[in-house]
Amino acid sequence: MSAPAHAAASSDKPLAAFKGVGKTYPNGVTALEHLDFSIGRGEFLALLGPSGCGKSTALRLLAGLTGPTKGEIVRHSAGSHDVGFVFQEPTLMPWATVAQNVRLPLRLKNIEYQESRVQEALALVGLDDFRDAYPRELSGGMKMRVSIARALVTKPQLLLMDEPFAALDEISRFRLNDDLLALWRQLNCTVVFVTHSVFESVYLASRILMFTPRPGRVAAEFEIKAPEPRDGQFRTSPEYGAQCREISAALANVMADA
Amino acid sequence: MRAASHISFGERVLRLFMPIVALAIAIGLWEAVVRYYELPPYILPSPTLVFETLKSDWGTLSESLLVTLRTTAIALLLAVIGGVLLALLFASSRLVELSLFPFAVILQVTPIIAIAPLLLIYLEPQTAVLVCAWIVAFFPILSNTALGLASVDRNLQELFQLYGANRWKTLFLLRVPAALPYFLGGLRIAGGLALIGAVVAEIAAGTGGRGSGLAYRIVESGYRLNVPRMFAALLLISLAGIAIFALLTLIQHLTLRRWHESALDRES
Numbered sequence: 180m181s182a183p184a185h186a187a188a189s190s191d192k193p194l195a196a197f198k199g200v201g202k203t204y205p206n207g208v209t210a211l212e213h214l215d216f217s218i219g220r221g222e223f224l225a226l227l228g229p230s231g232c233g234k235s236t237a238l239r240l241l242a243g244l245t246g247p248t249k250g251e252i253v254r255h256s257a258g259s260h261d262v263g264f265v266f267q268e269p270t271l272m273p274w275a276t277v278a279q280n281v282r283l284p285l286r287l288k289n290i291e292y293q294e295s296r297v298q299e300a301l302a303l304v305g306l307d308d309f310r311d312a313y314p315r316e317l318s319g320g321m322k323m324r325v326s327i328a329r330a331l332v333t334k335p336q337l338l339l340m341d342e343p344f345a346a347l348d349e350i351s352r353f354r355l356n357d358d359l360l361a362l363w364r365q366l367n368c369t370v371v372f373v374t375h376s377v378f379e380s381v382y383l384a385s386r387i388l389m390f391t392p393r394p395g396r397v398a399a400e401f402e403i404k405a406p407e408p409r410d411g412q413f414r415t416s417p418e419y420g421a422q423c424r425e426i427s428a429a430l431a432n433v434m435a436d437a
Numbered sequence: 438m439r440a441a442s443h444i445s446f447g448e449r450v451l452r453l454f455m456p457i458v459a460l461a462i463a464i465g466l467w468e469a470v471v472r473y474y475e476l477p478p479y480i481l482p483s484p485t486l487v488f489e490t491l492k493s494d495w496g497t498l499s500e501s502l503l504v505t506l507r508t509t510a511i512a513l514l515l516a517v518i519g520g521v522l523l524a525l526l527f528a529s530s531r532l533v534e535l536s537l538f539p540f541a542v543i544l545q546v547t548p549i550i551a552i553a554p555l556l557l558i559y560l561e562p563q564t565a566v567l568v569c570a571w572i573v574a575f576f577p578i579l580s581n582t583a584l585g586l587a588s589v590d591r592n593l594q595e596l597f598q599l600y601g602a603n604r605w606k607t608l609f610l611l612r613v614p615a616a617l618p619y620f621l622g623g624l625r626i627a628g629g630l631a632l633i634g635a636v637v638a639e640i641a642a643g644t645g646g647r648g649s650g651l652a653y654r655i656v657e658s659g660y661r662l663n664v665p666r667m668f669a670a671l672l673l674i675s676l677a678g679i680a681i682f683a684l685l686t687l688i689q690h691l692t693l694r695r696w697h698e699s700a701l702d703r704e705s
Contacts, residue, residue, distance in 0.1 A: 244598060244599060270590065270593055272593065272611070274696045274697075275614075283610070284600045287600035287601065287602040313695055314696070315696060
């Protein structure tokens, strides 16, 4: 386990910070307790943990979709809504074309110059040729690309992703992993990525926060050391294997303690 | 049907011709039975006689057909306007929904044939018939549209919330399109019910003269034991029902074919 790491994060003010956050739902379930962590500018942060440990709740709190019952979330971004969100499902409007789906955030926020921005976002995910297709005509991986393009169309500082590739086959997932890393480097944004896959989190993240089972807290924190840019070679390298092994063991410990 | 392009020619011929062949056999049997037993027309008219009556009485019958169709169309239109507006009102206010929904249910579960005599006391016969047709057509549109407006994908709803969408944008960009397939399903049911409502109310009204509908022609012909004409009028009502259903199905298909699951080919 690496030392508490804020190398990139603490160089300037963090983008957002959870301070003693707790979340208890009205039905009495406590999803999160004593949650403390901060998100550094430009980092790729993975929230890793078993299903139902409150990672998704943390993400929703960060997006402002729900409020904490304890503690506070401090945001230092320009606007509190300067956020893109990618759900576990593509969550596209089935009655609208790809372009109309991607345009949606701009319409809702009354932002102009829509067409060029829609075109740009579609080009980022490599779907220029599908702007007039309907979601049902696309494969699962392509739908997820549309969903990512929609999240990127407002050029958010913070991109939140809730197990976005969990439902995809491995080939699509690996491709989207690589494309996501390329986008992250190109756009210079901050990504918070929820996953239950050790392998995915080690491949993608610059830092991993491991959550305990419900109620969720941060049990451990890892810096991932990897050559840049990461690619297929990293996925088969001994460093990658060693870090996956270390984190899997830590996850097993966390699960055993619960 | 897009499905047709995926199935073999033989299958297509079979699908088209089997119902026609079956219908032809049934009509042929009917004709044969009437001729063999020499049944008098006031007991059972032969199909040929029914068609002949349809031709000879076309003047009166077509006029009545138009009356019934007009009543049905107006009732359906008013049911769409009322049902959709009330559903939107329900969607925007839980208080309104809780207070008004029971009324809609009461109107729906009380048989229209039992309400009709009362309406005939309070209203002109023409108006009473229209109101009866409207009452039965109204509920499926209201309940389906209300269900559709409430069946919005939760993640999409959160997405709208995330981008700070106001009520109107959420309504018109999210809830209305999401409710469209439900509404169209309700419309298809309501079309058939509007016709049934109009027919039932006409029979209850039992008033004749000019400007009366097909159902009244049936009652009138019954009094005169003009059974062939009863069959002819019945045939026209059936055809009207089929035409309404086909038209509304076509509207549903054309509206949803680009995106909705219901319009998908099973084979593809």
